[in-house]
Amino acid sequence: MADVLSVGVNLEAFSQAISAIQALRSSVSRVFDCLKDGMRNKETLEGREKAFIAHFQDNLHSVNRDLKYVDDVISRIDRMFPEMSIQLSRPNGTSAMLLVTLGKVLKVIVVMRSLFIDRTIVKGYHENVYTEDGKLDIWSRSNYQVFQKVTDHATTALLHYQLPQMPDVVVRSFMTWLRSYVKLFQAPCQRCGKFLQDGLPPTWRDFRTLEAFHDTCRQ
Numbered sequence: 001m002a003d004v005l006s007v008g009v010n011l012e013a014f015s016q017a018i019s020a021i022q023a024l025r026s027s028v029s030r031v032f033d034c035l036k037d038g039m040r041n042k043e044t045l046e047g048r049e050k051a052f053i054a055h056f057q058d059n060l061h062s063v064n065r066d067l068k069y070v071d072d073v074i075s076r077i078d079r080m081f082p083e084m085s086i087q088l089s090r091p092n093g094t095s096a097m098l099l100v101t102l103g104k105v106l107k108v109i110v111v112m113r114s115l116f117i118d119r120t121i122v123k124g125y126h127e128n129v130y131t132e133d134g135k136l137d138i139w140s141r142s143n144y145q146v147f148q149k150v151t152d153h154a155t156t157a158l159l160h161y162q163l164p165q166m167p168d169v170v171v172r173s174f175m176t177w178l179r180s181y182v183k184l185f186q187a188p189c190q191r192c193g194k195f196l197q198d199g200l201p202p203t204w205r206d207f208r209t210l211e212a213f214h215d216t217c218r219q
């Protein structure tokens, strides 16, 4: 319950930080207005600036809390599933990028925007996930149809698990769902009972039961 409460507060922190920057702009113009007026209201101005700076620092602290919050959620999930390893990086500052490796089956790039998952790309375990300059390649798709399909399903899963007030639950639900792909090539279809259909294994996983289905066998 403590988690849920702090999430609400942290989400607000972002919009507060933005308002703070807007406030800074108008406060700067206030400073000039005050200077134009002369120094007769010097004390009020100083008081206001002090209060503003304190307020702004509070907001910055909140943003830092959010970064730490994502770190905590991810490291908890990382410990929860031994067959899943998660590397977190922040190449562009605040937005986290995850490289999830699932057994020796697949790799998943997860791009976060603040506390939320923005997009995801699934590739084969042996496929390259980096660009030429060594950064995570968040744009190119897998060369294999099977992982292209899983990418499409993962994108659908992100929409399905959306829960704006509880980003940690969303990340955990998505990772739990994703983890079921550790048996991508070992689980038969729960409808037709076969492993392959049109040369592909069951690439769909039910959002609730995590059961495997061929794309064409799901309802």
Ligand SMILES: [Zn+2]
Binding pocket: 189, 190, 191, 192, 193, 194, 197, 213, 214, 217
């Ligand atoms: Zn089937």
